[in-house]
Amino acid sequence: MNWRSYLTHLECTACGLRHDADRLQTVCTACGKVLFARYDLDGVRESVRPGDFRQRRWDMWRYAELLPIRHAANVISLGEGMTPLVRVRHEVAASLGLQRGELLLKDEGQNPTGSFKARGLSAAVSRAKELGATSIALPSAGNAGGAAAAYAAAGGLSCHVAMPCDVPELNRVEAEVFGAEVTLVDGLISDAGRVIREQAPANGWFDVSTLREPYRQEGKKTMGIELAEQGGFGADCLPDVLIYPTGGGTGIVGMRKAFDELEALGWIGAHRPRMVVVQSEGCAPIVRAFENGERFAEPWQNAQTIAAGLRVPAAIGDYLILDAVRDTSGTALAVSEEAIREAQLEMGRVTGVYAAPEAAATWAATRKLLASGWLGGTERVVLFCTGMGLKYPSPL
Ligand SMILES: Cc1ncc(COP(=O)(O)O)c(C=O)c1O
DSSP states (O other): OOOOOOEEEEEETTTOOEEOTTSOOOSOTTTOOOEEEEEOHHHHHHHOOGGGGGGSOSSGGGGGGGSSOSSGGGOOOSSOOOOOEEEOOHHHHHHHTOSSSEEEEEEGGGSGGGBTHHHHHHHHHHHHHHTTOOEEEEEOSSHHHHHHHHHHHHHTOEEEEEEETTSOHHHHHHHHHTTOEEEEESSOHHHHHHHHHHHHHHHTOEEOOTTTSTTHHHHHHHHHHHHHHHTTSBTTOSOSEEEEEOSSOHHHHHHHHHHHHHHHHTSBOSOOOEEEEEEETTBOHHHHHHHTTOSSOOOOSSOOOSOGGGOOSOOTTHHHHHHHHHHTTOEEEEEOHHHHHHHHHHHHHHHSOOBOHHHHHHHHHHHHHHHHTSSOSOSEEEEEEOBBGGGSOOOO
């Protein structure tokens, strides 16, 4: 495949200020909000057709035109992306209440390091290296630290991770096995983020925190492009409903961006899946803001949940997540810790997928949405199984 990225610039999602994409950047220099990568979509439309992807490499880098890496040699890849859409047996979907619909699991646990974090960090670490970084740093509630450490190891960068001291043990172990320096912080991911922001400038570490760095969501965006490709592109290729376990929200923000770009390219129509945010009752700042009609979310106090990746009391991209939910007529709901535990076991028993608790939260949410009538039982529903369960404490 001829490698070419059509990346043109970075643009602030709040004040619109344009930034140079070919310098290391974190947030908007004027207002501190999230930057989006922008592409020459006319150029993409002229150079590639959706059918061309079939001939290409079997990972997320098959969408190179819509990704930010200028030179193929700078891509740090462990084979991320192109995860299956696992179809749940009809009788199981029907027993949940989807009698005439379809239930699919986007099994992101099959990514390198066992979670969808691989996509974002493959993109971010590759681009950081391309722009000259030699060290990266980030806070992590769980899986992001391991993924960052793996891609840093593969690319020859050093990696510094700050994690809450009670993260699942294997998340810490995995980051250390990949050679990262891990600092355990007595607090939450927001406290770990403060530690990174204090230490990064003096040590020359490039901060790749969720949505403070512009390219992680470009990697996550490929989940949306993949869904369109798996549906055959065209007007009706996307499912009716996407159910997504939300912490920092990079995936939901990235997928929404993917659909907008694909529509501008003419590869999909105007139809959008309704996007559903799922959080735990122990930490649900986005759900509370959605219910209160707010665009920004107040930080959640005393966040606590077994779904470690959802223990994010404040998200810098809150307004982008809430816009995605509202603009697609989606919804946001919280599920109990008990429901997450039960769902994890039920999913394992009836689907063969050992899902992380975050992913199990989407199963519990599906039950709730069917019971309340928000889902009518006829939809094509995709649950984002964002991580594999094996890295977490046993649910038994
Ligand atoms: C398995 C899993 N699911 C979901 C999330 C939340 O992802 P995001 O921060 O993109 O909302 C995380 C984050 O750590 C995670 O590890």
